[in-house]
Amino acid sequence: MYAYSDFDESFVRDRNIQFRAQVERRIDGALTEEEFKPLRLMNGLYLQLHAYMLRVAIPYGTLNGRQMRQLAMIADRWDKGYGHFTTRQNIQYNWPALRDVPDMLDALADVGMHAIQTSGNTIRNVTADHFAGAAADEVIDPRPVAELIRQWSTDHPEFQFLPRKFKVGVTGSPNDRAVTAAHDIGLRLLVQDGVIGAHVLVGGGLGRTPMIGKTLKDFVPLDDLLPFLEATVAVYNLLGRRDNKYKARIKITVHETGIDEIRRLVDAEFEARKPLFKGFDQALLDQITADFAPPAFEATGPGSYESLRAADPVFRAFTDTNVAEHQHPDYAIVTVSLKAHGATPGDATSDQMRVLADLAERYGHDELRISHEQNVILPHLPKRHVKAVHQALNAAGLATANVGLISDIIACPGMDYCALATARSIPIAQEIAERFDALKLEQDIGPLKIKISGCINACGHHHVGHIGILGLDRAGVENYQITLGGDHTEDAVIGERAGPGFGADDLIPAIERLVYAYLDLRQDRGETFLQAYKRLGMAPFKAALYPQQEAEADAA
Amino acid sequence: MPRPFTPKVVTANALLEGDVVYLKADGAWTRRLAEAELLDEAGLAELRLLDAQARAHEVVGPYLADAQAGPDGPEPVHFREDFRRRGPSNYHHGKQEAR
Numbered sequence: 001m002y003a004y005s006d007f008d009e010s011f012v013r014d015r016n017i018q019f020r021a022q023v024e025r026r027i028d029g030a031l032t033e034e035e036f037k038p039l040r041l042m043n044g045l046y047l048q049l050h051a052y053m054l055r056v057a058i059p060y061g062t063l064n065g066r067q068m069r070q071l072a073m074i075a076d077r078w079d080k081g082y083g084h085f086t087t088r089q090n091i092q093y094n095w096p097a098l099r100d101v102p103d104m105l106d107a108l109a110d111v112g113m114h115a116i117q118t119s120g121n122t123i124r125n126v127t128a129d130h131f132a133g134a135a136a137d138e139v140i141d142p143r144p145v146a147e148l149i150r151q152w153s154t155d156h157p158e159f160q161f162l163p164r165k166f167k168v169g170v171t172g173s174p175n176d177r178a179v180t181a182a183h184d185i186g187l188r189l190l191v192q193d194g195v196i197g198a199h200v201l202v203g204g205g206l207g208r209t210p211m212i213g214k215t216l217k218d219f220v221p222l223d224d225l226l227p228f229l230e231a232t233v234a235v236y237n238l239l240g241r242r243d244n245k246y247k248a249r250i251k252i253t254v255h256e257t258g259i260d261e262i263r264r265l266v267d268a269e270f271e272a273r274k275p276l277f278k279g280f281d282q283a284l285l286d287q288i289t290a291d292f293a294p295p296a297f298e299a300t301g302p303g304s305y306e307s308l309r310a311a312d313p314v315f316r317a318f319t320d321t322n323v324a325e326h327q328h329p330d331y332a333i334v335t336v337s338l339k340a341h342g343a344t345p346g347d348a349t350s351d352q353m354r355v356l357a358d359l360a361e362r363y364g365h366d367e368l369r370i371s372h373e374q375n376v377i378l379p380h381l382p383k384r385h386v387k388a389v390h391q392a393l394n395a396a397g398l399a400t401a402n403v404g405l406i407s408d409i410i411a412c413p414g415m416d417y418c419a420l421a422t423a424r425s426i427p428i429a430q431e432i433a434e435r436f437d438a439l440k441l442e443q444d445i446g447p448l449k450i451k452i453s454g455c456i457n458a459c460g461h462h463h464v465g466h467i468g469i470l471g472l473d474r475a476g477v478e479n480y481q482i483t484l485g486g487d488h489t490e491d492a493v494i495g496e497r498a499g500p501g502f503g504a505d506d507l508i509p510a511i512e513r514l515v516y517a518y519l520d521l522r523q524d525r526g527e528t529f530l531q532a533y534k535r536l537g538m539a540p541f542k543a544a545l546y547p548q549q550e551a552e553a554d555a556a
Numbered sequence: 557m558p559r560p561f562t563p564k565v566v567t568a569n570a571l572l573e574g575d576v577v578y579l580k581a582d583g584a585w586t587r588r589l590a591e592a593e594l595l596d597e598a599g600l601a602e603l604r605l606l607d608a609q610a611r612a613h614e615v616v617g618p619y620l621a622d623a624q625a626g627p628d629g630p631e632p633v634h635f636r637e638d639f640r641r642r643g644p645s646n647y648h649h650g651k652q653e654a655r
Contacts, residue, residue, distance in 0.1 A: 033617070416639065424645060
């Protein structure tokens, strides 16, 4: 894993000293809120509905036990004993007091973490496949490239005042778990003719105007990647609209300018910038790559993993859903669900964080990951230890066997916390999870992604949910629109709106009708909800959602 | 015909804690909506808001929120203000914790 260099360390410390002074000047009245707001946002500090909120970057979702334990300490000391993991692999503290934030940032710096550029019109925390460095299907570990981008983009003088925020996602696997097509720039690393490079997507994004990223270049060799990215962001910085916030993202720039013209401009900019890099970026990447050398995997065999699975149905159910295939045959990737039925998606208590830190240190080569699906991953777990880990997770309320199932819901904080939200998300997620748990249908339904956003900004990724739910304010009442058929993978698709929205009381029965319709319509248990939707289209699902309209149409 | 004026309260977030505050008739800030001054005249509401905006060392982002008279004082009209008055629905945190 990457560890802070002296440069990183002194940079973050200096930034904290600077921000501490800014907070003091705000409190003593020397700075107005208008002056202070952009400064606090650059350091990850928002003012939300009920309190300040500090968003801490977990670059590419990777952290170690010591860092997780520090996140727990911060939650206990300056917050309310928990943290909220987000769809951008960050953690948010919902209740800090303004005076405490500089101390929180210092505590983060103590473990090589920060909150820089988790807000503002800058290049945000770089996200990556949460199975990076572990997945059996991985071609290249995306984290060295992601770390290179973090270093390059942090405080990049040219890119501190972009037209709008800018998000980069990286995957090194053909099975895209990083939603790269919904990023301003999505990188899909691959090997072509023995050369490592990236398929570069540009102009993806959800929000008000959802768009799937378009191919900017089929292949950019690693040697050229950083100058190519810099050229792309530079073109956007000059071309992107600053007259209208809602048209300022690069997806609109690409849409209005045309991908071919953007490519021409980027190529020209690349030619001008490439010589300036002089190979420094490649030397740096080599250093970073060495930091991400895989741990020394122990070929100690799977132990009694299979026989324990056979003997214990609870353990088997857990491994069926929460375990993914590791590169090493004696290892497993274990996803720890933060979606216990009825719990807040993505929330972990400080005690739970400490349990996860302990397990990573004791069994898992001291590595943890946060997924954009708001779960925590133990990426390198010897199979012979999975049972012991399961027992420890169970004792901490962390052994819910629902990863990828209907209750493994992405939900943004919604109007329970967020100042931008138009409706609540969390109670909807809680109700859906509890309802399908009560019906005991979850396993039978199989893979199904429900994603909920509390406003059109789509932090809950509803557009790419198999079932997407968007909370809106309709004449002073919370109202929920359903989209169907979204897909967040390498075959990314924006879901289609099913029809009029539902009130909060009518929403859960509507989802239930939808799911029962799927169970009736599927060819067999092997056909997932998304596959059935792709085969049948909207009509039968719409009929299930709106039986009244259907009946009226039949009568007419 | 002009639309009838919906009564308002002045609300904001406290600078230090970030929590929701309301302006009382005596000019002090309160954490409880029920103690806020209900402003049922547009000119007075604007005047109170201007006063609040001048107190940037105490609060952030003051604005006028629709409210209505209730038996114990002003009550929210919109659900967003109801959540601000109470706290989040997933934990007993925020103002509901203090009671």
